[in-house]
Amino acid sequence: MTTSTTFLRSPWNGRADDAELEQWRQVAARVADQLAPGALRRDRGNELPVDELTLLRSSGLVNLLVPEAAGGAGAHWETAFHVIRTIARADASIGQILGYHYFNQACVTFYGDDEDRRLEWYRVSAANRWLWSDSFNPVDPDLTLTFDGSGHRLNGTKRFATGAQVADVIVAGAVPDSGPFAGRLVVFAVPNDRAGIEHLGDWDNLGYRASASSSVRYTDVAVETADVIGVDNDEPFSSMVTPGVQLLFGNIYLAITQAALAHARTLTLARPNAWFLSSVDRYANDPVLHRVIGELVARTAAVEALADALNRRFGDVVGRGGAVSAEDRAEIEVAVAALKVVATEVGLDATSRIFEATGASSTASRNGLDRYWRDIRTHSLHDPVEYKKIEVGAHYLTGAVQPVSLYT
Known part of the structure; x- marks a missing residue:
């Protein structure tokens, strides 16, 4: 880990100008126009929004907040919230997934304290147009992260993991009792297809029916050093x-x-x-x-x-x-x-x-x-x-x- 001098950096400096806001409003409006006709069908069928998230990826919206140096659009949070609102007016479930994506992807900045490592996370995400989700429900029992001598093993279940079933990456956190991160909250991101990750498909609620918010079960899932974004150091940022x-x-x-x-x-x-x-x-x-x-x-x-x-x-x-x-x-x-x-x-x-x-x-x-x-x-x-x-x-x-x- 590096000193706090790199931690002071934020990729979201300054404010969005009118050109940025208008550019991405137009992109979001085009996506929303494609999402709106099927929104009621997805709601009625409790569908997984697979094609809809492919649309978000192809539109460039998933890379909106990624720094330009890492291959993203380098936009600002004000722009992101306008985009989210536009998408949510067409389909709230998809808007929610996109909003969570922005914050889960931003964990790279919020928790990572190594500038080079943060840029590498963003580069890989931008190049692959990853969509990020999480399983961080704090009212569920904590996940168990056990040090096995070289890496860690993750076990437990988290409910209401919005988007996790159809995302590329899942962000989670746990406090191991031994190893290099003992006693600290470790924030990490694992690929959705990693062995031991099971999506229970139990989301059948009153609303947000296309949000893919089912539970995630982890059984001896390998969490490697390269998966670690950072630790929570109780920084206000x-x-x-x-x-x-x-x-x-x-x-x-x-x-x-x-x-x-x-x-x-x-x-x-x-x-x-x-x-x-x-x-x-x-x-x-x-x-x-x-x-x-x-x-x-x-x-x-x-x-x-x-x-x-x-x-x-x-x-x-x-x-x-x-x-x-x-x-x-x-x-x-x-x-x-x-x-x-x-x-x-x-x-x-x-x-x-x-x-x-x-x-x-x-x-x-x-x-x-x-x-x-x-x-x-x-x-x-x-x-x-x-x-x-x-x-x-x-x-x-x-x-x-x-x-x-x-x-x-």
Whole structure:
């Protein structure tokens, strides 16, 4: 391991300019146009998104945040969040997989402290267009990493490993009790096809049905020295992964809400006639429906404004690399928690109340209007939003900051 001087470096310096944002918005829009027609089918069939992830690879989106020196696009986090939102509006499951990919791939920077090794990870990933996933569910019992004299052996099971079943690389972590990493959290990445990795195919939940979020079982899986990304040294910069992932959630819920409103608009404009007690000729002209949609659109716009500001702010903070302080980290954590609260509550409300505007006929299964609520309802239970409210309130009143974890 090298000294902390290399750890100070971050490949995400500066801010995205208009040209970068526009370029990748267009790429994401083209991909989204191809994903949207099959989204309901994938949801209904609980399908593994194999072809869809091939599309992400061929589009260049998987290499968006990889440094140019390593063969990537060298883009910024603000751009990545815009891309994720565009994809998630077409299919939240695919947007979630892509978002997790960016953060798992970024573990190379967040946990790796050898500059040459980090660049090599990125080069190999970019050249092979790897899609990264993880099995880091902290509420499951820890994985067991046992030193065998030369390398390590991994055993255990992790649930809710989004994308792992169809990704190229799985990131995981464990604390061995002996060997060179004894007593430290080792972060490593193993190929999905390595012997001993078993995907249980047990994801059959209410929403996010095409997210390939089944459990992963490890049985004596070899973890070689070359697989090790780094160790968790309790650096504020490394722990930026968690507020980043929570920010991802807020952006995804926003995207789902926007997609639901757009779908509701289409259905409402297509409705013939009008309610018999109204004085208008079509439902689309009914001021009652205008009020419902207007309220939901306005609240969603407020969530979007907060998300946009935090997307840029997050990029500014991670651009500091190892210079990120505990105070920097705490400030962004609490701000993101506030977004998580409003994105969840506005999203759940909007995706339920759109039926008030679209009417009884919109509940037909062929419309799939229920998919938006089911997706937000399923994923928003990732960690209790009530604790996010407590986090924000305690900080506002007393300045208290929650302990650093994979949830805060």
